[in-house]
Structures are given as structure tokens and as C-alpha cells.
Amino acid sequence: MxxxxxxxxxxxxxxxxxxxxxxxxxxxxxxxxIMGVLGPTLMEKFNWSNADYGYINMAFKAAYAIGMVxxxxxxxxxxxxxxYTLSIAIxxxxxxxxxxxxxxxALVGFIGARFGLGIGEAxxxxxxxxxxxxxxxxxxxxxxxxxxxxxxxVGAVLAPAIIPLVVASNGDNWQFAFLVTGAxxxxxxxxxxxxxxxxxxxxxxxxxxxxxxxxxxxxxxxxKEAEKLPWSRVLPLRQTWAFAIGKITDAVWFFFxxxxxxxxxxxxxxxxxxxxGGALVVIYLVADFGSIGGGYLSKFFINRGWNLNAxxxxxxxxxxxxxxxxxxAALTSNVWIAVSxxxxxxxxHQAWSANLFTLVSDVMPKKAVASVVGIxxxxxxxxxxxxxxxxxxxxxSSGNSFYFWMFLVAGLLYLVILGIIHLMLPKLKPLNxxxxxxx
Numbered sequence: 001m002x003x004x005x006x007x008x009x010x011x012x013x014x015x016x017x018x019x020x021x022x023x024x025x026x027x028x029x030x031x032x033x034i035m036g037v038l039g040p041t042l043m044e045k046f047n048w049s050n051a052d053y054g055y056i057n058m059a060f061k062a063a064y065a066i067g068m069v070x071x072x073x074x075x076x077x078x079x080x081x082x083x084y085t086l087s088i089a090i091x092x093x094x095x096x097x098x099x100x101x102x103x104x105x106a107l108v109g110f111i112g113a114r115f116g117l118g119i120g121e122a123x124x125x126x127x128x129x130x131x132x133x134x135x136x137x138x139x140x141x142x143x144x145x146x147x148x149x150x151x152x153x154v155g156a157v158l159a160p161a162i163i164p165l166v167v168a169s170n171g172d173n174w175q176f177a178f179l180v181t182g183a184x185x186x187x188x189x190x191x192x193x194x195x196x197x198x199x200x201x202x203x204x205x206x207x208x209x210x211x212x213x214x215x216x217x218x219x220x221x222x223x224k225e226a227e228k229l230p231w232s233r234v235l236p237l238r239q240t241w242a243f244a245i246g247k248i249t250d251a252v253w254f255f256f257x258x259x260x261x262x263x264x265x266x267x268x269x270x271x272x273x274x275x276x277g278g279a280l281v282v283i284y285l286v287a288d289f290g291s292i293g294g295g296y297l298s299k300f301f302i303n304r305g306w307n308l309n310a311x312x313x314x315x316x317x318x319x320x321x322x323x324x325x326x327x328x329a330a331l332t333s334n335v336w337i338a339v340s341x342x343x344x345x346x347x348x349h350q351a352w353s354a355n356l357f358t359l360v361s362d363v364m365p366k367k368a369v370a371s372v373v374g375i376x377x378x379x380x381x382x383x384x385x386x387x388x389x390x391x392x393x394x395x396x397s398s399g400n401s402f403y404f405w406m407f408l409v410a411g412l413l414y415l416v417i418l419g420i421i422h423l424m425l426p427k428l429k430p431l432n433x434x435x436x437x438x439x
Contacts, residue, residue, distance in 0.1 A: 011209035013202065014135045020195060021128045021148035023188055024088060028124045029155030030162075030181050031095040031117060032060070036258045037160045037280060040265045041171040041273060046106040050262070054392020056107070057258050058385045060114040065381035067122025072374020073230060075123060076367065080131045081196045083370075085189055087123025092185035094120060099175035118381075125357070125377060126370035133361040133369045135199055137215045139302050141361050142312070146295020146354035153288035153350060156257065160277035160284075169272050234372050239363045239431065242424040243376045246356045246417055250380025251387045252323075252410045253349050256283070256342060259391060267400050268335040279339050287346035294319060294351020298358065308362060309428045313418070315355045320414035322348030327411030330403040345410065352414060363425070365433050 035042075035056070043053055075083030094116030101109030128148050136144045159177075166176040199205050199213050234240045264270040264279055294315065301311035326345035329338045360372050387406070394402035429437050 011206035013204050013206075013209060014199070014213060017131060017135050017196065018144055018147055020188070020192055021131055022151040022154075024084065024192075025124060025128060025148050025151030026155040026158070027088070027181050027184050027188060028091065028121055029152040030159050030184075031091060031155075032121060033156045033159035033257060034095075034098075034163065034177050035060075035114070036156075036261050037163050037273065037277060038167070038171075038174055038177060039258065039261050040271070040276065041167075041174065042106075042110075043262075045171050045174070046103060048107065049392075050395040051392040052107055053262065054388040056110045056114055057254070057388040059111040060118040061254065061381040061384040061388065063115040063118030064122045065378040065385070067119040068126070068374040068377030068381060070374075071119075071123035072126040072370045072372075072377070075127050075130060075370040075374075080127050080134070080370075081193070083123060084127040084131075084192060084196075087120050087127060088185055088189060089120070090123075091117050091120025092182055096179055096182050098178035122374070122377060122381075126373040129357050129360060129373050130366070130370040133366045135213060137213060138308070138362060139299065142298035142315075142355055142358040143295040145357045146292050146351075149295070149350060149354050149357070150288050150291040153284045153291055153346075156284040157281050157288065160273075160280040164274045164277050167273060169274065171273075230371070233435065234364070234368050235375060237431070237435065238424050240372050240375055242421050243356065243360055243372060244379040245420055245424070246359070247376035247380035248383045249349065249352065249356075249414055249417055250377070251383035252413060253346075253353070254384035255387050255391070255406060255410065256346055256349070258388075260342060263330075263403055264335065264338075266395075267330070267403065268338070270335065279335070282339055283343040283346050286343035287350045290319075290322075290347025291350035291354055293347075295354040295358075297351065298355050312355055312359060312362065312428060313422060316352060316414075316418050316421075319348045319352035319355070320418050323352070323414050324411045327408045329407045330400075348414075359421075359425075359428065362428050363430050365431060365435070367433070368431075368435070 039053060042048065048056075071083065071087055074086065094113055097116065098110065098113045101113060129145065132141050132144045132148070162180060163177045166180065167174050197203075199210055205213075260280060260283065261276045264276060270276050270279065297318065298311050298315040301314060302308065306314075323345045326341045329341040329345075332338050332341075357373065360369055360376075364372050391402065391406060394405075431437060
């Protein structure tokens with residue numbers, strides 16, 4: 001064993017599990033990204049105002065906030081195998097139910113469908129982060145998180161790439177877009193149920209690989225490892241709230257995901273699904289590289305002897321600096337400069353997110369990870385709801401000039417949040433199984 005842990009284990013089954021997390025996250029983001037691509041088309045087809053579109057997105061985030069708390073607890077209580085299966089089943093059913101909405105009750109129908117989608121999709125990240133904590137040692141978790149988190153951007157790329165193939169340029173057959181992922185979800189659930197076990201119980205994990213995975217477990221108390229924590233026990237901890245405050249930045253990502261299409265249409269006149277799709281594909285491709293690169297960045301610093309505290313926080317600082325220029329996106333008259341600024345910020349956000357998720361497994365015991373991620377996700381979803389309300393009402397009353405303030409806040413927010421995280425957790429000292437600081 002070296003200062004960075006065991007090296008080159010015999011076997012790599014953990015990467016098969018990681019591939020399933022990547023696939024689930026891809027499906028998850030395909031489902032949620034459809035609204036961002038079709039938003040301008042559906043607003044015209046159903047005569048929605050900006051405020052109406054904001055209410056639809058608020059319904060998703062309200063359910064996401066509720067689901068983050070409840071699904072995190074379900075996953076901690078019943079385990080990732082059952083919890084993940086339940087989550088993807090719920091979001092797939094409600095995702096396909098969008099196609100059943102009829103014009104006479106379009107606003108109410110979409111609000112209901114988005115609410116159900118949000119409940120189910122809230123389970124993805126608590127389950128995936130908990131699975132990474134079970135299958136990877138601490139030094140590899142940011143990289144593993146970056147890999148599965150990259151699925152969010154692959155899904156976001158696939159949505160604008162596939163939708164023009166199944167939806168007419170005038171918006172006819174829009175229902176087909178919401179049916180695409182149903183078959184993918186069914187295949188994933190089958191593979192997950194057949195493949196997943198904890199590494200200690202999995203017959204295909206070698207002794208050497210298991211030793212590598214569990215290298216951080218200096219002492220292992222089986223009874224405590226099996227204990228499941230209610231979210232009420234982790235809620236008072238400053239470690240929980242440092243992460244939750246960090247997740248306020250989710251509001252920026254939701255803004256990019258659900259409002260970029262509206263922004264490009266209202267400011268630059270991009271009307272067709274194909275034109276919007278091209279701009280969004282560029283944004284999400286850059287975001288994809290950011291997710292993987294952000295996870296690798298932290299690993300790069302650790303492998304060169306940096307301590308965990310410095311590696312994580314310097315990585316977060318680099319991400320925040322990449323996001324700052326998006327403050328100028330609403331000031332340019334060139335659509336591709338705006339696309340480039342939002343793309344750079346999206347890459348920075350995904351790199352930020354990979355490192356932020358890993359902070360949880362750095363400082364919390366495995367049994368608490370999903371609940372803490374759930375609480376943070378709830379805070380991020382509530383912040384996203386506030387942005388939807390502000391944008392919907394602000395754009396209807398003030399016009400496109402309101403975008404300036406949103407992009408300005410987006411550009412500066414990450415640096416402010418990082419400062420708060422550092423003040424709350426000047427050193428990333430882990431808590432033990434009793435939620436006390438380890439010596």
C-alpha cells in the first residue's frame with residue numbers, strides 16, 4: 001500500500017457497474033431534456049406565455065425537491081438495487097405520459113406529467129453516488145462520478161439530435177419525442193437487476209479488486225455498515241449544508257437546460273427545431289467533456305501528492321472561473337458567441353458538479369451518502385423553482401433584457417458559493433459511522 005492506496009487491482013468489474021450508472025443517467029437526461037428542446041415549439045402550439053412555461057418547469061422541480069428527500073431515504077433504507085429500479089420505473093412511466101396530453105388540458109396535463117417525472121428522476125443521483133461510494137475508493141470517486149455524470153450530457157445531446165428525426169419541423173408528432181426512452185429504460189432495468197450486487201457479495205469481483213475497492217475501510221463494523229440513516233440525523237450537520245449550499249448552483253444548470261432554447265429563439269430568432277438542436281448539441285458536448293475532465297482534474301492533483309482538501313477545492317475554483325464569462329452571454333449580438341459562452345459555462349458546471357458530489361463521500365459514511373445527496377438535491381430544485389418563477393414573470397413584464405440579470409448571477413454565483421463552502425469546511429475531515437469527526 002502506498003500513500004495513495006493499493007494500485008492496479010486484478011479485475012475491473014467495478015467499471016461494468018459504472019457503465020450502468022452512465023447509461024441510467026443518459027436515459028434520465030434524455031427524458032428531462034425533451035422539454036428544453038421542444039419548449040419553443042410547444043409554447044407556440046399551445047399558446048403558453050413565459051410564465052406558463054415557468055410553471056411547467058416549476059412543477060418538475062417541486063417534485064424533484066420532494067423526490068430528492070424521499071428517494072434518498074428509500075435508497076438508503078432499501079439499497080441501490082431496489083431503489084434505482086423503482087426510480088427509473090416511475091420516471092419512465094411519467095415521461096411517456098407526456099404523449100397522452102391533449103390540447104384542451106395541455107397546461108394542466110404537462111404540469112402533472114412533469115411532476116411525476118420529477119419524483120422518479122430525483123432518485124438517479126442519490127442512487128448513483130451511493131453506488132460509486134460502494135464500488136470505488138475515495139481517490140477514484142471524483143473520476144467515477146465524472147464518468148457517470150457525463151451521461152447527463154450524453155442524454156442532453158441525444159435529445160436534440162434525435163428529436164428532429166421523429167418530430168416534424170412544424171411540431172407535428174411531438175408526442176413521439178416523449179416515447180423514445182421507454183424501451184431504453186426497460187432494457188436498463190433488466191440489466192441492472194441481473195448485474196448488481198454489493199462488491200462484497202458479487203461472485204465476479206476478485207479478491208484483489210475487492211481489497212482495492214475497500215482500501216479506505218480501516219475497520220469494518222458489519223452492523224453499522226448495514227444501518228440505514230434517516231435524513232433527519234444528517235440534516236443538522238454542517239457537512240450536509242455545505243453540500244446543500246453548493247447545490248444551489250443546480251439552478252444555473254436548470255436555467256441552461258430548460259431556458260436556453262427559449263433564449264436563442266427570443267433573442268436570436270432561432271425558430272426551427274433543427275437550428276435549436278444544433279446549438280444545444282454544441283452546449284451539451286462541451287458539458288460532457290467538462291464532466292469527465294472535472295472528475296479527472298481532482299484525481300490528477302491527488303496522484304501528484306496533493307491532499308484531498310486542496311485537490312477538491314482548487315478543482316472547484318478552476319470550474320468557477322470557467323463559468324464566470326457566461327455573464328456576457330446576453331450582451332453579444334452573435335448567436336455563436338452566446339452559444340460558446342453557455343457551452344463553456346455548462347462544461348464548467350458539470351466539472352463542478354462531479355467534484356461537489358464527491359465531497360459527500362469524502363466527509364460522510366457510506367450509509368448517509370444518499371440522504372445527504374437527496375437533501376442537497378432538494379435545495380437545488382427549490383433554487384431552480386425560484387429561477388423559473390423569476391424568469392417566467394420577469395420576461396413577460398420586462399422582455400429579453402431580463403436575461404442579462406440571470407446570466408450575470410449565473411457567472412458570479414459559483415465563486416461566492418465556493419467561498420461559503422470553504423468557510424463551512426476549511427478542512428475536509430471525514431465523519432465516522434457515528435457521525436463524529438474522525439481522528
